[in-house]
Amino acid sequence: xxxxxxxxxxxxxxxxxxxxxxxxxxxxxxxxxxxxxxxxxxxxxxxxxxxxxxxxxxxxxxxxxxxxxxxxxxxxxxxxxxxxxxxxxxxxxxxxxxxxxxxxxxxxxxxxxxxxxxxxxxxxxxxxxxxxxxxxxxxxxxxxxxxxxxxxxxxxxxxxxxxxxxxxxxxxxxxxxxxxxxxxxxxxxxxxxxxxxxxxxxxxxxxxxxxxxxxxxxxxxxxxxxxxxxxxxxxxxxxxxxxxxxxxxxxxxxxxxxxxxxxxxxxxxxxxxxxxxxxxxxxxxxxxxxxxxxxxxxxxxxxxxxxxxxxxxxxxxxxxxxxxxxxxxxxxxxxxxxxxxxxxxxxxxxxxxxxxxxxxxxxxxxxxxxxxxxxxxxxxxxxxxxxxxxxxxxxxxxxxxxxxxxxxxxxxxxxxxxxxxxxxxxxxxxxxxxxxxxxxxxxxxxxxxxxxxxxxxxxxxxxxxxxxxxxxxxxxxxxxxxxxxxxxxxxxxxxxxxxxxxxxxxxxxxxxxxxxxxxxxxxxxxxxxxxxxxxxxxxxxxxxxxxxxxxxxxxxxxxxxxxxxxxxxxxxxxxxxxxxx
Numbered sequence: 001x002x003x004x005x006x007x008x009x010x011x012x013x014x015x016x017x018x019x020x021x022x023x024x025x026x027x028x029x030x031x032x033x034x035x036x037x038x039x040x041x042x043x044x045x046x047x048x049x050x051x052x053x054x055x056x057x058x059x060x061x062x063x064x065x066x067x068x069x070x071x072x073x074x075x076x077x078x079x080x081x082x083x084x085x086x087x088x089x090x091x092x093x094x095x096x097x098x099x100x101x102x103x104x105x106x107x108x109x110x111x112x113x114x115x116x117x118x119x120x121x122x123x124x125x126x127x128x129x130x131x132x133x134x135x136x137x138x139x140x141x142x143x144x145x146x147x148x149x150x151x152x153x154x155x156x157x158x159x160x161x162x163x164x165x166x167x168x169x170x171x172x173x174x175x176x177x178x179x180x181x182x183x184x185x186x187x188x189x190x191x192x193x194x195x196x197x198x199x200x201x202x203x204x205x206x207x208x209x210x211x212x213x214x215x216x217x218x219x220x221x222x223x224x225x226x227x228x229x230x231x232x233x234x235x236x237x238x239x240x241x242x243x244x245x246x247x248x249x250x251x252x253x254x255x256x257x258x259x260x261x262x263x264x265x266x267x268x269x270x271x272x273x274x275x276x277x278x279x280x281x282x283x284x285x286x287x288x289x290x291x292x293x294x295x296x297x298x299x300x301x302x303x304x305x306x307x308x309x310x311x312x313x314x315x316x317x318x319x320x321x322x323x324x325x326x327x328x329x330x331x332x333x334x335x336x337x338x339x340x341x342x343x344x345x346x347x348x349x350x351x352x353x354x355x356x357x358x359x360x361x362x363x364x365x366x367x368x369x370x371x372x373x374x375x376x377x378x379x380x381x382x383x384x385x386x387x388x389x390x391x392x393x394x395x396x397x398x399x400x401x402x403x404x405x406x407x408x409x410x411x412x413x414x415x416x417x418x419x420x421x422x423x424x425x426x427x428x429x430x431x432x433x434x435x436x437x438x439x440x441x442x443x444x445x446x447x448x449x450x451x452x453x454x455x456x457x458x459x460x461x462x463x464x465x466x467x468x469x470x471x472x473x474x475x476x477x478x479x480x481x482x483x484x485x486x487x488x489x490x491x492x493x494x495x496x497x498x499x500x501x502x503x504x505x506x507x508x509x510x511x512x513x514x515x516x517x518x519x520x521x522x523x524x525x526x527x528x529x530x531x532x533x534x535x536x537x538x539x540x541x542x543x544x545x546x547x548x549x550x551x552x553x554x555x556x557x558x559x560x561x562x563x564x565x566x567x568x569x570x571x572x573x574x575x576x577x578x579x580x581x
Contacts, residue, residue: 175223
């Protein structure tokens with residue numbers, strides 16, 4: 001139970017039921033309280049079905065009896081029956097002090113979990129020797145936001161990145177560069193250039209004659225063997241070029257404000273993965289099939305999970321198995337979450353089932369957070385085809401467009417430096433929020449213009465509302481916004497004030513629900529609704545111009561509470577706070 005106002009209300013209902021001779025479980029009562037769909041009727045709606053059944057009465061009859069009893073309670077401002085539901089409004093003076101306790105430090109306090117829990121979150125995973133594009137940002141932002149929410153929920157979190165740095169795509173890229181004497185231009189970003197070389201190598205191979213194709217295949221195979229041997233010029237160049245990619249990735253992560261506790265590459269577990277498969281083959285857990293080695297998962301209707309090909313080489317699943325064992329051994333997580341697009345769903349079902357077959361109970365605590373792809377207005381993107389939206393180029397374009405918007409609005413009052421700084425923050429919020437506001441199971445169509453607008457469900461809109469709150473704060477006197485002083489909270493009796501307070505109280509519950517369901521978009525929706533509810537309050541209730549001093553002070557204090565809660569929500573979404581706009 002995370003919503004302090006619902007906790008209070010559930011206790012009131014339990015005590016009232018007790019006075020009627022009915023014993024009710026407070027947790028079940030809490031779960032039966034929801035937000036009223038019609039704000040003008042109340043803040044909360046209590047579903048009477050479960051308790052009515054326990055009392056042996058029909059919900060309508062029971063609702064009338066309970067409603068009459070609740071009307072006598074001095075902490076409740078309004079009680080009204082609506083069929084089997086009871087709509088309620090708590091006095092503002094009951095809710096606000098609970099929020100002050102949670103936000104006493106200037107940010108909403110981190111939850112203390114009843115049971116410690118350690119999460120491992122693997123996310124981002126761009127392959128080296130390819131360009132990092134706008135699609136990768138959905139994975140990165142989804143995983144990073146989940147980490148932030150879990151940490152606020154009081155859990156221990158270990159964030160890991162995992163790069164594909166081996167295989168045909170790498171060998172093909174290096175072969176093309178070395179065979180056709182390609183090199184980056186002076187001053188060119190080497191990671192970006194490397195991604196273009198991968199595209200060019202694909203085009204070269206696809207356009208080859210049969211004779212050329214054989215030559216190319218032999219050349220690529222030789223490069224691959226050189227890398228796998230861990231010695232020689234091809235291996236040295238592989239290490240050098242891989243670092244170019246990693247440097248590019250970290251440039252993007254710095255811009256996105258995404259961080260990891262560990263970076264890992266396929267090559268880090270390659271040798272170990274082969275040994276693991278051979279060990280479990282000897283134990284009789286894995287079998288041979290047509291020269292290959294793998295796990296028979298037919299009992300789980302998952303077929304045969306191949307782990308070693310007939311030539312003795314491993315596959316993606318082979319390395320994922322070894323990496324999982326390394327995590328179990330070194331990190332000992334209670335839950336492992338793999339943030340990977342939904343095209344890999346079957347792969348992870350096989351990996352988790354194989355780990356289970358190997359006797360690791362942690363397999364049942366591994367989850368694949370699958371998400372849909374990001375598309376442009378022209379459809380799906382493909383690194384191989386070269387029709388991606390490169391993230392570094394997009395960043396420059398986003399910031400340029402944001403600067404244009406700000407120059408149009410604020411050039412008379414802001415310096416060029418301030419405009420450039422704020423443009424960067426707005427651009428980041430546009431991308432982060434645009435990627436996180438959509439349910440992971442739904443596709444995203446990237447649209448720069450609509451994501452950068454200050455109106456509607458966007459990151460810049462949240463920043464604009466926060467800046468408005470900061471402006472109100474600057475215009476208020478200190479005694480009006482001191483939350484430790486005596487404040488007439490009961491004066492806040494308008495619907496917009498009551499709804500805003502109830503929404504603030506629901507903050508930690510929405511964090512918890514988002515974590516439990518692994519859907520950070522739910523908290524993004526909560527944050528957008530918080531900004532909208534503040535604007536509704538601001539439109540209805542004069543603050544600095546309010547002549548009644550006690551009411552003006554209470555409204556100014558509500559503005560301060562909203563600043564604390566909205567600011568913390570933006571931090572959890574990594575939407576930069578902007579205090580002037």
